[in-house]
Amino acid sequence: MVCGELLAGVVIVGDAGSALGSLSTVVPGVDYSGRVKLCYLDPPYNTGERFAYYDDRRHSDSWLDELRDNLTAVLPLLAPNASVWLHLDDSEQHRARSVMDEVFGREAFVATVIWQKRLTRDNRTAFSSMHDYIHVYAPDGPRAWKRVRNGVSDDGAFANPDDDPRGPWRSAPMTVQSGHATRSQFYTVVTPTGAHHEPPPGRCWTYTAERLAQLDMEGRVYWPRGGNGKPRLKRYQNESGGLAPFTVWGAAEVGDTSSAKKALLRQFPDRPAFDTPKPLALLERIVEIATDPGELVLDFYLGSGTTAVAAQRLGRPWLGVEKSSEVVEAFVLPRLQAAYNDGARAGFGISRP
Numbered sequence: 001m002v003c004g005e006l007l008a009g010v011v012i013v014g015d016a017g018s019a020l021g022s023l024s025t026v027v028p029g030v031d032y033s034g035r036v037k038l039c040y041l042d043p044p045y046n047t048g049e050r051f052a053y054y055d056d057r058r059h060s061d062s063w064l065d066e067l068r069d070n071l072t073a074v075l076p077l078l079a080p081n082a083s084v085w086l087h088l089d090d091s092e093q094h095r096a097r098s099v100m101d102e103v104f105g106r107e108a109f110v111a112t113v114i115w116q117k118r119l120t121r122d123n124r125t126a127f128s129s130m131h132d133y134i135h136v137y138a139p140d141g142p143r144a145w146k147r148v149r150n151g152v153s154d155d156g157a158f159a160n161p162d163d164d165p166r167g168p169w170r171s172a173p174m175t176v177q178s179g180h181a182t183r184s185q186f187y188t189v190v191t192p193t194g195a196h197h198e199p200p201p202g203r204c205w206t207y208t209a210e211r212l213a214q215l216d217m218e219g220r221v222y223w224p225r226g227g228n229g230k231p232r233l234k235r236y237q238n239e240s241g242g243l244a245p246f247t248v249w250g251a252a253e254v255g256d257t258s259s260a261k262k263a264l265l266r267q268f269p270d271r272p273a274f275d276t277p278k279p280l281a282l283l284e285r286i287v288e289i290a291t292d293p294g295e296l297v298l299d300f301y302l303g304s305g306t307t308a309v310a311a312q313r314l315g316r317p318w319l320g321v322e323k324s325s326e327v328v329e330a331f332v333l334p335r336l337q338a339a340y341n342d343g344a345r346a347g348f349g350i351s352r353p
């Protein structure tokens, strides 16, 4: 159950605000300050609906006050280059973003991910909403965070037709838009077979002639069409840090609400459905982007426990808070037990302050 100095997984049953304010007494002997690398939050959206396991009707001001208080309480828990992901729909997302600006600073904004949550049309409404928003903030700033975040998996085809000792590669164009170019990026490239190439209109070469020659000497340039074509850069599979994630995530890649609900219903056919679970694939993608194995994940609106299951499966310690003991008993604990039985490395504990 212990991972480094941290418990590998702890579910706190109780109110997020109280739990965050008294972590040292709720989980004695563990100091969470400066340890949280990813905080993912999927609070009730304030939709005005009543769900089977929780009520989602609040006055907007009090909903925002709670969000502000809880985000402020998270600040001292964040590790260097941590990120906070807040998942919402149109009910409060625009006001919530202002609160995030206030708590973390406008310059901490990284991106808003649009997640395709539904594929079927709802004809009862003027527009059929099919997406949620996930606002991503990095208090140390997006540039610093980009250096530590993981890219998404690069499944593109790599091959090694020339037995390059650096391993499989694929090639990418060696031109860029010429907006910020220097004069040294405009020149005539002469290929190994003597063909001449200018950069295409509106573009320039990525590298200066000297740098291109050096890359070519190192064997990192691919000349297509038997040496007649424009130079292309060899990108090696083992040097690829993954791709920059897109800001639109489709249901086909990470699941939708319906697939997440169906998965829970298959696992717990005898219980009233939990209305708002997130797909495991969505949370696994977030955990993989924002953390490395061993880094702490926090979710203080844990719901059916998807974040904890994703973290557990991926070898990240986690801390979850959920107000409803019924939800914890019905979903969180059995899901974690199943993940543990499936071979997820860490154990977990439960705290009922």
Ligand SMILES: C[S@@+](CC[C@H](N)C(=O)[O-])C[C@H]1O[C@@H](n2cnc3c(N)ncnc32)[C@H](O)[C@@H]1O
Residues within 6 Å of the ligand: 014, 015, 016, 017, 042, 043, 044, 045, 053, 054, 276, 277, 278, 279, 300, 301, 302, 303, 304, 305, 306, 307, 321, 322, 323, 324, 327
């Ligand atoms: C949208 S659901 C989270 C769903 C979750 N991401 C999942 O995949 O199952 C929001 C959850 O927050 C819980 N909740 C609401 N207010 C809370 C509070 N003040 N403290 C802790 N949990 C709270 C609700 O009981 C509900 O289970």
